[in-house]
Amino acid sequence: MLERAIHQGVEVIRVGLFPGRINTTVVRMPNCTTKMVLSVDVGTLTNAIGVLGLVLVVKLGTKCMFRTGSTLIDCGPPNQWSPVKAYLTSVQTSAQGLAPGGSAVQPVKELLITHHHEDHSGNAARIKRDFPSISIRAPKTSLKLLTEGFEVQMYRRLVWGKPPTVDVHGSFDAILADSASSASVPPPAIRPTIGHDLSIVPVAAPGHCSDMTVMFDPARGHLFSGDLFVTSKPLMMRNDEDVNDEIASLRRVLSLDWNTLFCAHRGFVSDGKKLLQQRLDHFLEMRAKATELNHQGLSHRAIASKLFGKEEALYYLSRGHFSKKHLVEGLLSAPHHPVPPTE
Numbered sequence: 001m002l003e004r005a006i007h008q009g010v011e012v013i014r015v016g017l018f019p020g021r022i023n024t025t026v027v028r029m030p031n032c033t034t035k036m037v038l039s040v041d042v043g044t045l046t047n048a049i050g051v052l053g054l055v056l057v058v059k060l061g062t063k064c065m066f067r068t069g070s071t072l073i074d075c076g077p078p079n080q081w082s083p084v085k086a087y088l089t090s091v092q093t094s095a096q097g098l099a100p101g102g103s104a105v106q107p108v109k110e111l112l113i114t115h116h117h118e119d120h121s122g123n124a125a126r127i128k129r130d131f132p133s134i135s136i137r138a139p140k141t142s143l144k145l146l147t148e149g150f151e152v153q154m155y156r157r158l159v160w161g162k163p164p165t166v167d168v169h170g171s172f173d174a175i176l177a178d179s180a181s182s183a184s185v186p187p188p189a190i191r192p193t194i195g196h197d198l199s200i201v202p203v204a205a206p207g208h209c210s211d212m213t214v215m216f217d218p219a220r221g222h223l224f225s226g227d228l229f230v231t232s233k234p235l236m237m238r239n240d241e242d243v244n245d246e247i248a249s250l251r252r253v254l255s256l257d258w259n260t261l262f263c264a265h266r267g268f269v270s271d272g273k274k275l276l277q278q279r280l281d282h283f284l285e286m287r288a289k290a291t292e293l294n295h296q297g298l299s300h301r302a303i304a305s306k307l308f309g310k311e312e313a314l315y316y317l318s319r320g321h322f323s324k325k326h327l328v329e330g331l332l333s334a335p336h337h338p339v340p341p342t343e
């Protein structure tokens with residue numbers, strides 16, 4: 001399945017096994033404002049149909065890449081190589097170079113990867129092989145993972161496939177890689193930029209993973225969030241995610257001057273800045289509640305159950321990799337970096 005749409009000059013390329021914009025996010029999304037069909041409460045749905053059903057539902061999921069100018073941001077999961085290849089073949093051939101709405105499509109000259117996860121970097125090796133004119137760049141912090149490979153648990157292989165390793169053409173530094181303070185975002189005049197024909201600022205946004213990088217286009221007010229957003233009220237976390245790092249990243253990214261959000265799971269998100277703020281507010285509110293319950297002597301498991309409900313099918317399918325208890329433990333742990341007080 002390959003769907004293409006244009007929002008504010010950005011082409012949203014959605015790939016997946018089946019059409020219908022079924023979101024791949026397996027958490028509840030009460031504030032979803034995009035045109036997703038089954039995204040409202042996939043957690044409850046999968047509880048009802050069981051773990052095998054969850055595999056099927058997630059298999060139905062779709063994933064987005066974005067083309068802005070001649071730059072492609074992310075390249076989809078390895079089991080979606082066929083539509084990704086079809087898309088690139090189409091845009092690299094001038095005779096078919098028309099996007100929806102009839103605007104001319106520039107050939108892709110550059111691929112920027114937001115982070116190493118297989119659903120974002122999964123076709124980089126094949127693009128390098130079959131489309132040698134496309135230069136592939138990734139955050140410096142992703143290079144070792146992309147070159148040497150990384151653990152892909154069974155449930156992720158079932159959903160997205162296992163990516164081949166790739167030696168990309170180049171790398172870039174994301175700003176603020178070692179700082180948690182939004183106050184230290186460099187002024188526009190001295191921000192380093194990347195992008196073939198646009199000035200894109202790569203901003204470090206660790207939390208989801210250590211190399212998570214969002215792509216900020218200040219001239220157009222666009223933010224390509226990779227997996228920083230996904231949902232405004234997450235109820236669980238992977239055990240390799242760090243919620244405190246993410247809270248710092250959300251503050252940093254929200255301090256930047258942008259107004260349009262492009263999310264790798266949701267595509268174009270109307271009210272994206274408001275929803276990203278809601279994600280930050282949700283974490284802060286849940287941290288305050290978890291701290292209070294912790295002082296009352298409740299176990300982490302009991303706190304998770306009280307705040308987020310019982311573990312859902314994804315917990316079992318991922319063999320505990322996704323868990324509500326992990327989120328509570330993260331919220332109660334000391335941040336690696338000093339986090340500014342809540343405004």
Ligand SMILES: [Zn+2]
Nearest residue numbers: 115117208227
């Ligand atoms: Zn990811």
